Amino acid sequence: MVLAGIAQAAVLALQATLQSDPGGTWTWGGRLAALAPAPFVLYMIWRININPYVSFEKNYFRINNIYTLYLIPYHTITVLEGRTALTLGVSGQRRIPVVAFSAALMGKRQRDAVAEELTKHRDASVEDDGIALQKHTTLGLPEAMGPFLSLALFLAAFLTSLAQ
Incomplete structure (x- = not known):
């Protein structure tokens, strides 16, 4: 539970850092690439620490x-x-x-x-x-959404970087 809380706080801190980019140094592709692992990390924390009982x-x-x-x-x-x-x-x-x-x-x-x-x-x-x-x-569609969302964000980041 503590690990899950720390990971969620880290993801929120990363989001706040990316949103308050004062110099405008982050591109949308860079922001998506930085946030892409977050759904997968949160999914794995849920799967390993919270779900088993x-x-x-x-x-x-x-x-x-x-x-x-x-x-x-x-x-x-x-x-x-x-x-x-x-x-x-x-x-x-x-x-x-x-x-x-x-x-x-x-x-x-x-x-x-x-x-x-x-x-x-x-x-x-x-x-x-x-x-x-x-x-x-216990693997199924709802559980697969975390990894799939991360993959979709990585793909969007890649496509955004190609367009720039």
Whole structure:
């Protein structure tokens, strides 16, 4: 969260610097080229720092990692391991790392709290054959807008520089 705030402040400072160009030294192409990486940088900060999370649902554990969403029924979880990050062993599957920052990279205390809550839900769960592990990719059109906007700004900057 702190990194996201710092990056947003840096982007705003760059925008203010470009808009208040007293000498008129910046061309429109130069301004676009300087601002073009901003949407991509903000998108990556959102994707890596803000978007990942874990949550406890009624019948399953939801892990929204950086690019993948897992819905894991509690009764299929066989192993909880990891020293500072949480890795789940699921019956019939490979190990699933929890990359969500709320549970993975904040240290052993946070990992232990999530593992303890997960163990409670797993022990209280009833095996239900109708619920299976689900894996979904979280990349799609809305998420692609950050990189695409950056590419469009770079292209506009290039075309503007050619016209001058």
